[in-house]
Amino acid sequence: MPDSFHEVNGVAHTSRNFAAYAERHALPFLCIRAGTRQQQFEQRGEMRSLELRRSRFSIRMEKDLDFDPLFWRYAGSIQRELERFAPDIIHITGPSELGIFGAYFASEMGIPLAASWHTNVHEYAARRMGWITDKLAARYGEVISQKVEDGSLWLTSRFYSLAKVLYAPNDELCEMLEQTTHRPCFLMQRGVETGLFSPTHRTRSADDTTLLLGYVGRLSVEKNVALLARIERELLAQGVTNFRFLIVGHGAEEASLRTSLRQAEFAGVLRGEDLSRAYANMDILVFPSHTDTFGNVVLEALASGVPAVVTPGGGPKYIVRDRERNPQSPETGFVVADADFSQAIATLARDPERHTRMRGDARAYALTCSWDAVFDRVYDAYQSALAKEINADAASQVSVS
8 A cells, every 4th residue: 555656756666666566476466546546446367456536635745745634535445445355464655644544454454564664754854844944043943853853753653663564775774663663674675677777768969078967856855956056056166067957857946946057957757768868868867865765766877877976865875886985896976975966076077987987887786676676575574574473373372272
């Protein structure tokens, strides 16, 4: 029961690929999700889906993300479908209306609950308070931001502790979840479609020497997109002038970026082959987010033969191989602080041989990632959770008798 399915974000992308994996392997799978269609059920082989439309009273959380407080009107439909399907486990992706439903019915029907952590809600909440904290003295603003983050993490962890087994996209988050929920956590990394995202989709002419800096993702404050304007200013000050940005995505910060960036093209949201070409035509992906738990777009860029510059915060640092951090490994980009982004980009702009080598290394690394491997591990953890549930029930029955 995913938070989102059709939208353009990491949760939706992973959810679609999970459903495709189940269908590809003929696994019994029921996907209950929100969408644009009014209560429509579909079945293809073992793959079933129930799509439910959100009401016009939905609360906008982000440009393409909503929370419907009236979603409870579907309780009967969801319960009937769950009873018909009789799942061994219910998997949710977060504290959305779907996630709340999943936790509720898992408890009511005595079905083990699995939950995967895809979004650092606590960090998002703190950054969304910036419109207040930025107006306060620094020490007060920092205290309030930290309290908001700590409180949000406590509440979210209480919700996730309802699950028997947890998943997260990197080791750091797994460790945090195990400490805060006292539940076992397994890695649920992301895969990439290396046919869709490939250097073969590059359409720029060989004599086009402009350095194309790409950004793909939501244009929002928690993505730290304001750094892009600073990078532009610093590159120009360093004498690097033959570059431009390609911005793919939309969000609340778009108007501000259009005003502050002088050398940028805004492509909006792209999908399919249009997105493939956009990636392949980039020279460097610039991804300044500190809050992403994984960074699908970073892996898609690497598959397209595009090195990435990312921050030490969040999950992308686990994808990018930086020579400073891994001297013996192939080099696929830079993991640097905000203040060093422009220098990292300038380094590649002035060293075309190193850039070419990194493009090849990026593609080679991405070829080792696959969605099948990701979801095989998820199903293995399901079996572990179910075995523990059976053993716990057996122990309980023995103790009672």
